[in-house]
Structures are given as structure tokens and as C-alpha cells.
Amino acid sequence: MSTFFTPGPAALFPTVEAHYAEAFRQNIGSISHRSAAFRKIYQHADEQLRILFGLPKETAVLFTGSATEIWERAIMNTVEHESFHLVNGSFSKKFYDFSKELHKFAHAMHKPFGEGFDASEVEVPEYAELICCTANETSSGVQMKAAEIHKIKKANKDKLMMVDMVSSAPYTNLDFNLVDSAMFSVQKAFGMPAGLGVWLANEKMLEKSERMKLHEGIVGTYHSLPSLWENYKKFETPETPNVMGIYVLGKVAEDFNKIGVDVMRKETDRKAKALYDFADKSANFEIFVENPNHRSATVVVLNCKGLAGDVIKQVQAKSDMILGSGYGKMKETQIRIANFPAVNEEQVQALIATLGSL
Amino acid sequence: MSTFFTPGPAALFPTVEAHYAEAFRQNIGSISHRSAAFRKIYQHADEQLRILFGLPKETAVLFTGSATEIWERAIMNTVEHESFHLVNGSFSKKFYDFSKELHKFAHAMHKPFGEGFDASEVEVPEYAELICCTANETSSGVQMKAAEIHKIKKANKDKLMMVDMVSSAPYTNLDFNLVDSAMFSVQKAFGMPAGLGVWLANEKMLEKSERMKLHEGIVGTYHSLPSLWENYKKFETPETPNVMGIYVLGKVAEDFNKIGVDVMRKETDRKAKALYDFADKSANFEIFVENPNHRSATVVVLNCKGLAGDVIKQVQAKSDMILGSGYGKMKETQIRIANFPAVNEEQVQALIATLGSL
Structure with missing residues (x-):
């Protein structure tokens, strides 16, 4: 699934x-x-x-x-x-x-x-x-x-x-x-x-x-x-x-x-941190929003070194994970990753592993 | 159900x-x-x-x-x-x-x-x-x-x-x-x-x-x-x-x-006719809309001799059928019966039987 x-x-x-x-x-x-x-x-x-x-x-x-x-x-x-x-x-x-x-x-x-x-x-x-x-x-x-x-x-x-x-x-x-x-x-x-x-x-x-x-x-x-x-x-x-x-x-x-909304907020923060930390160290991705204070915890946007469409296709083929494409003009260069409560920490780690393996 | x-x-x-x-x-x-x-x-x-x-x-x-x-x-x-x-x-x-x-x-x-x-x-x-x-x-x-x-x-x-x-x-x-x-x-x-x-x-x-x-x-x-x-x-x-x-x-x-929309329209007509025919002969119910040309085929409204609320309760208790109450001021005196495709001819006949047995 x-x-x-x-x-x-x-x-x-x-x-x-x-x-x-x-x-x-x-x-x-x-x-x-x-x-x-x-x-x-x-x-x-x-x-x-x-x-x-x-x-x-x-x-x-x-x-x-x-x-x-x-x-x-x-x-x-x-x-x-x-x-x-x-x-x-x-x-x-x-x-x-x-x-x-x-x-x-x-x-x-x-x-x-x-x-x-x-x-x-x-x-x-x-x-x-x-x-x-x-x-x-x-x-x-x-x-x-x-x-x-x-x-x-x-x-x-x-x-x-x-x-x-x-x-x-x-x-x-x-x-x-x-x-x-x-x-x-x-x-x-x-x-x-x-x-x-x-x-x-x-x-x-x-x-x-x-x-x-x-x-x-x-x-x-x-x-x-x-x-x-x-x-x-x-x-x-x-x-x-x-x-x-x-x-x-x-x-x-x-x-x-x-669950408790505070627990959920902390989990969101941990998942967001994991995604941003990954991108920060990655050679293939770059955090789009420069100011850390303005970086969204719930929608993580990354610049891709290669074509964003290829990243999306590869991630789907490899792990059956569906990423969001960049919005409008950013379709070719960015991916958007929703960090909502429906995806848990294991799933986010699995995504990071897949992105890291490309 | x-x-x-x-x-x-x-x-x-x-x-x-x-x-x-x-x-x-x-x-x-x-x-x-x-x-x-x-x-x-x-x-x-x-x-x-x-x-x-x-x-x-x-x-x-x-x-x-x-x-x-x-x-x-x-x-x-x-x-x-x-x-x-x-x-x-x-x-x-x-x-x-x-x-x-x-x-x-x-x-x-x-x-x-x-x-x-x-x-x-x-x-x-x-x-x-x-x-x-x-x-x-x-x-x-x-x-x-x-x-x-x-x-x-x-x-x-x-x-x-x-x-x-x-x-x-x-x-x-x-x-x-x-x-x-x-x-x-x-x-x-x-x-x-x-x-x-x-x-x-x-x-x-x-x-x-x-x-x-x-x-x-x-x-x-x-x-x-x-x-x-x-x-x-x-x-x-x-x-x-x-x-x-x-x-x-x-x-x-x-x-x-x-099914075919014409087939569905004919079935609606038959079910409506059955409901109106029943009310016409019933001592407990009366067709509300006097002019036959203006009588709805899809929402049949009947005047009740007794309290409409009692009719609704009895029909539910007896046959687990949910009737609509009269709208607004008509709540106490009328029932409304939806004659939509989701209820078939057998169900309409069963309703008529229940209404007839009250």
C-alpha cells in the first residue's frame, strides 16, 4: 500500500x-x-x-x-x-x-x-x-x-x-x-x-x-x-x-x-528535524527555505539537484511512497514532503533512507 | 437494518x-x-x-x-x-x-x-x-x-x-x-x-x-x-x-x-401510484396534494388522522422503517415518504402493508 x-x-x-x-x-x-x-x-x-x-x-x-x-x-x-x-x-x-x-x-x-x-x-x-x-x-x-x-x-x-x-x-x-x-x-x-x-x-x-x-x-x-x-x-x-x-x-x-496535541507537536518537530537534517547533509537535496525560523514543520520543501520528477518516480518505484511535486513553476526543481500526523516516525525514516539511496 | x-x-x-x-x-x-x-x-x-x-x-x-x-x-x-x-x-x-x-x-x-x-x-x-x-x-x-x-x-x-x-x-x-x-x-x-x-x-x-x-x-x-x-x-x-x-x-x-433512466422513471411512477392508491382508500391517511397533476412522484405527503409522530414511531417499532415528518408547521399532521430509487417496489409494498396495519 x-x-x-x-x-x-x-x-x-x-x-x-x-x-x-x-x-x-x-x-x-x-x-x-x-x-x-x-x-x-x-x-x-x-x-x-x-x-x-x-x-x-x-x-x-x-x-x-x-x-x-x-x-x-x-x-x-x-x-x-x-x-x-x-x-x-x-x-x-x-x-x-x-x-x-x-x-x-x-x-x-x-x-x-x-x-x-x-x-x-x-x-x-x-x-x-x-x-x-x-x-x-x-x-x-x-x-x-x-x-x-x-x-x-x-x-x-x-x-x-x-x-x-x-x-x-x-x-x-x-x-x-x-x-x-x-x-x-x-x-x-x-x-x-x-x-x-x-x-x-x-x-x-x-x-x-x-x-x-x-x-x-x-x-x-x-x-x-x-x-x-x-x-x-x-x-x-x-x-x-x-x-x-x-x-x-x-x-x-x-x-x-x-494522543495529546503537545505529544503530536513534538513528534512533528522530531520528524521535521530528521528531514531537514537529512537534506542539510545530502549532496542531492538542499533545504529551500533559508531562514530556519521560517521553515515549515508540516510541509518540507527541498530543492533537487536532478529533475524533481525523476526523484518522485524513483521514490515511488523503489518504496511505493508518493511525494508532492514543487508548486507551480517549482515543479521541475522541488519536491514537497508533507509531515502530517498520518505518517509516523518509522515512515519518515524509511523515506529518508530511500531518498539517501538514490 | x-x-x-x-x-x-x-x-x-x-x-x-x-x-x-x-x-x-x-x-x-x-x-x-x-x-x-x-x-x-x-x-x-x-x-x-x-x-x-x-x-x-x-x-x-x-x-x-x-x-x-x-x-x-x-x-x-x-x-x-x-x-x-x-x-x-x-x-x-x-x-x-x-x-x-x-x-x-x-x-x-x-x-x-x-x-x-x-x-x-x-x-x-x-x-x-x-x-x-x-x-x-x-x-x-x-x-x-x-x-x-x-x-x-x-x-x-x-x-x-x-x-x-x-x-x-x-x-x-x-x-x-x-x-x-x-x-x-x-x-x-x-x-x-x-x-x-x-x-x-x-x-x-x-x-x-x-x-x-x-x-x-x-x-x-x-x-x-x-x-x-x-x-x-x-x-x-x-x-x-x-x-x-x-x-x-x-x-x-x-x-x-x-438500469436505464426510463426504467427507473417507470418504477418510480409505479411505486408512487401504489402509495397514493393506498392513501386514497385508507381511513387513517389522506393525500395532501389535491390536484393529481401536481402530486410528487418522488416525495409523497400524506395527512394523518392521528398524530403524525405516533405514526412515525409505530412504523419504526413495527418494521424498522423510518418515515419523514411533515415539514415545519406540518410536523404534527403529516408524514413525508421519499420514493427514491434506493427503495424498491418490495420495500414500498412492505411500507404500505405496515401503514395499513396501524
Whole structure:
């Protein structure tokens, strides 16, 4: 069986298939989304995610079709005029582009592909309403540490702060008493099949959306924050959601909590260190992100001496391991290695052995 | 094992669980949505749905998170100023409400709950850009026959026509050379777990959206028609979609095509006739929709002499069959029986026997 080191969709967490089988056994594909059975499923996912992320009671757990959707909904619901974006790769740029497409005045601070941001150099424009950070730029393997994100918020307490943690949740240890909102999708570190986005948003986000709506703003319909939140209060969703996905997410979050998120973070750090140490000594690979503080723990990007496509083919042929290719223009020169909880230390060591043998 | 006669989420089609198991076996939860493997899955679903619905080449098959989402996207993308809605129940009203929430001028022709529309009585306002029909009003069990929908379009050729066929696809035999767009979700007659919406839209819909965008209209971001369509041309999606859902939908559509959609429609008619004939003669039940032409073939709504909740409980206790309750205010007096392909003639006869024995 193939081992997926791709950065999303990614390897399934080992318990996922059994959780789906149990969901079928329990008729979870047929139950009404207006039933007590569904409300229990939502409540369970909510409880487990609250533990995992240390959410204060002011923060809601909301579901959408994808994390991409949440970029759009967040802008529509909390930016009346101006947003501010830290852009250093393809995904942070998409978030920025969405704001422009929605006819907002989108400010950005740009960094070259492969570089990261420190709070000390970030100046947030005066009238920006929402600060958009990317905790892990999946395209370039650059992370922004929670501490840096927190500093920006502390220096801009009057503004809302939204963190894209798509490929780093639950590794990024955000303080949700500071950060107003974050989002992720389930096909990355949660190791689930795609089709569900998770939006963590606090009451300040809701209040902003309600204010915009009152002032004749268009905040969307069923997936506006007021609509999502109103339904959330009774553990329901505005539309028929991905019920099985919500069920399995609750179960996976419970599995994570049993291991303990701190244990998982340390394991992620050890695996990342092993991969970076290997590349550092290798003659065939080179760490792409120069600044060690900005190197992602969850998506390791390496420059290849030879053609990246050949490396990917050889690793698959030799060990049935699937690596991610470099993003966009980097396809020919880089490989991306997802270091998510679904791949354990033995698997990472086996990958290192294979890469070392090429 | 329980038999679900609920109108959505509903009974799973008998092949669905095996298709999911095969999807896990093939690592479909882990493959990239930018890979040839995914494009093949999308293409297969596209081919099978084209056969099932008899789609002309001008019509695209697009995927969203839910059918609810498509109400919003259709209005955002094709209504610059005015929409027109046929409203006769909770779901057609939501479609109408969405248009108002998006600050469009939404016209409506209203009928009381339980009544339907004939083309001859429908007058479409002069400046309406999009005509919104509901082929099957899931809340009241009222259908609008394809022939009536076609007549309205023929009388309004300059306007776009969008059909909500959420709980009647693929039963409603629409002519997609006439109708510009239709949508459904997979947890109704396709008998799949929820979490995927299907949007059939032709080039006229796309052109309208492109024109609106050119004139500074806000048509959304990743799920705007131009964005969905651009990706569709290479069998990709803008975001990471519900890949497993798309795979299973292609397989279920293939299963349907093997049976033949005409055979399935006839079976639906026979099962509906059996249910209505039973109610007609029963002392405990009464057909809710008076006009036989407007009675839904896919969602049968019956008035109960006693408390509907008691009927539902007794049927479950006696035969492990799950009925739908009446929608909203009708919860105490009505039951709703989904007559989808997942329940066969024997199961419908068994339900009739149980209802008759109460």
C-alpha cells in the first residue's frame, strides 16, 4: 500500500477508514441533519475541536464545503472596505486575490517565494479591518510561528485577525483569546478525504458581520456568519452538510486528543528535524527555505539537484511512497514532503533512507 | 437494518457503500485533485451524468458543496437586477429569499402550501433575468412537470431558466436544450451521503456571468461560473473538492444508466401510484396534494388522522422503517415518504402493508 507524503490531499490518518465504516454501520449517511442524532455528532466534533485548539467560549466551530470557501466568506463577512494580507506564496496570494475579486481594497505586504514574515517588519495599514496571515504557506514550505502572529495581533488590537492554518492545524499553537479566526480543511493534517472546511470564528467576527448586514452590506446567504452562527447555537447547519465528514472529524479530533496535541507537536518537530537534517547533509537535496525560523514543520520543501520528477518516480518505484511535486513553476526543481500526523516516525525514516539511496 | 423513507438525507442506494470501500482501496482520499487520476474521476462522472440527463455539449457539469450553495451562486452569477420565482413551499421560498438577501429585485408568484403551478397561469415579469422553478417542492410534495417547465421557457426564450431538481433528479425529464440550468444534491434520489452539490449550467449562463463580471458585478470568487467553468474544461475544480463524493456519484450514475433512466422513471411512477392508491382508500391517511397533476412522484405527503409522530414511531417499532415528518408547521399532521430509487417496489409494498396495519 502506497504511503502518501503529498501535502493535501494527503495520507489518511490510520483510524479514518474504520471511522467511515462505523459511520455506514450507524446509517450516518441517511440520518436527518435536523435530528437529535446529527446534533450529537456536531456537538461531539465541537467538543473535541475545542479541546484540541483550546478554544474559548466566544469562538464557534463552523463548517463549510472547503477552506477555500472560508477565504471568501471571511472577506465577505468582515471586510467592509479594506483587508490586509501577508503574501509570500500561491495560497496567501489567492486569499489576497479573493479580496480584490470581492471589490475590497486589499493591501498586501509581499515577500519572495520561500521567505517568511517576522512581526517586527509588519506594518498594518491604518484602515485595514481584517489582517490575513498564513501560518503555513503550502506552496513554498514557509511557516509563520504562532508567537509572531500573536505579536501582530497585540500591536493591532482594534483589528480582526484571521489565520489560514490549512496545512498546519493543529500543529500551529494559536492563542484563540488573541486570534479572532482561523480555518483549515480536513484533507491535510487531519488525514481525511476532502470535502469539509472548518471555520473557527469568535463573536467579534460575528458582530462585524451583523453590523455590515445592518448597513446594507452583502454578507452572503446561508453561509453568512449570522446564518452559520444561528444554526450553530443548536448544533445545526444552514444546509445539509457533509454529515459523514463532520462525524469522522469529531472522531479523528478525539483520536488526536487521546494522543495529546503537545505529544503530536513534538513528534512533528522530531520528524521535521530528521528531514531537514537529512537534506542539510545530502549532496542531492538542499533545504529551500533559508531562514530556519521560517521553515515549515508540516510541509518540507527541498530543492533537487536532478529533475524533481525523476526523484518522485524513483521514490515511488523503489518504496511505493508518493511525494508532492514543487508548486507551480517549482515543479521541475522541488519536491514537497508533507509531515502530517498520518505518517509516523518509522515512515519518515524509511523515506529518508530511500531518498539517501538514490 | 433500518429502511429510510426520509426525503433527504435518505436511504443509501444499495451500491453506495461498496463504491466507498473501493474508493478507499484505490486511495481516492489521498490522490491530488490536480492529478490525472482525479481528472479521470471527474470525466467519468461527467460522462455518466451527461448520459443520464441527456445533456447537450453546451451544458457543463459543475460541483459545489451543496445544492443550497447553487441557489446562491446562480443568483450571484446570472441576476444583475431581477429574478422571478415560483414559490409554493419552504424550499422555493428559500431560493426567493436568497435573491433578496443578495439585494436583487426578486419577483415571485405565490401559491399556498400544497398547490402547484401550471404554465398557463404563469406570467413572467418583463425585466426578470432568471426564472427559478422548483421541479419538486420537498416540503409539500408538490411537483411541477417537465412539460410545464418547458412551456414557460418557450414563452420566455430571452430569459434564463433555472430548475431546482434537488429531490426529483433524475426523475424529472428535463430538456436541457431548453432549460439553461438545473441543480441537485446527492443525498436525495442518488442515495449518497450528503456533501456534494451538482450544478448543470449551459453556456448562456456562463456568458451572462462573464458579462456581469465585465461590468463590475460581483459574481463571487472560486465558485463563480467563470472560475468553475475554466477548471471544468480540464476536468478540475477551483478548490479541493469532495473527491470521494465525485467518484461515487460517477459510479452511481453509471449504475443508474445500466438500469436505464426510463426504467427507473417507470418504477418510480409505479411505486408512487401504489402509495397514493393506498392513501386514497385508507381511513387513517389522506393525500395532501389535491390536484393529481401536481402530486410528487418522488416525495409523497400524506395527512394523518392521528398524530403524525405516533405514526412515525409505530412504523419504526413495527418494521424498522423510518418515515419523514411533515415539514415545519406540518410536523404534527403529516408524514413525508421519499420514493427514491434506493427503495424498491418490495420495500414500498412492505411500507404500505405496515401503514395499513396501524
